[in-house]
Amino acid sequence: MRIGFTLPQYGPVANRPADLVRFAAEAERLGADSLWVGDRLLSPLEPKIGYGLSGPGPFPPEFASVFDPFTALTLAASVTSRVRLGTNVLNAPFYSPLPLARTLTSIDRASDGRLVAGFGVGWSPDEFEAVGVPFAERGRRLDEILDVVEAAWTRDVVEHDSPLWNVPPSRIDHKPARxxxxxxxxxxxxxxxxxxxxxxxxxxxxxxxxxxxxEYLEAPLATIREAAAEAGRDPAAIEVVLRVNPAKGVSAKEIADATLAVHERIGLAEAFVELCYVAPETDHALELAEELLGLLR
Known part of the structure; x- marks a missing residue:
């Protein structure tokens, strides 16, 4: 099981990019396998859906200050040479697919092939209203974004024709390292x-x-594997990567014990710990990362 951590991206630390650079370099030195970023745009005063999809309610205060995920990965790439650099998740429907593909390609090149592209459909109607994207279209948009991004990464000639986006037959020679x-x-x-x-x-x-x-993951995983088999794919080839979100006050041992218990049942390819709530300051985050690496290895 690979072990990773989120970069310091949320809350007051978002205004201190030097902390992000220091964390990335030190986390790699400590032995982390991956570093991750998320994608939040705003913190509405009266959200239509609260964090965790629990109905109207406040967003975590950390969401009011968020460092750009693409810039964060670029900075991390510049001071590391081994760790994988992932997005968990980019709210893909916020973006137009070709500029998104180009940005991710450039990050993969800057990191010499270490990018992991994690996408989701998003869940906040307020954010979709702010970017001018119909909330009900987000699944359809993600499907087409996957089509265009895959084409831009793997084909000599890229084209796409739909009511959402039209890409005339074109050469796009800027490709990822892999x-x-x-x-x-x-x-x-x-x-x-x-x-x-x-x-x-x-x-x-x-x-x-x-x-x-x-037990909260087994039924969803069964649905994924059933859909993979129906599509003629190998269900076992789909990795499970777990983001662990500990609240303030949760100990390293509690995080490690819970993660290892899930790994024993599910067989995780990777687990990474969201540090913004449990360790919002960089020194504490590095101390916790070092302790967790000792407990999880």
């Missing part, structure tokens, strides 16, 4: 079936305390 793995997040039935049909991995998630348990 095709980045595409991992998709989600728990809704449509999202799980899309993962089975199209993804290299499932970006699962669980919160501590309470929701980081194998």
């Amino acid at each position: 095709r980045p793995p595409i991992q998709l997040g989600g728990f809704a039935p449509a999202a799980l079936k899309r993962i089975g049909r199209r993804a290299d991995g499932w970006l699962a998630a669980g919160m501590l305390p309470g929701m980081l348990k194998a």
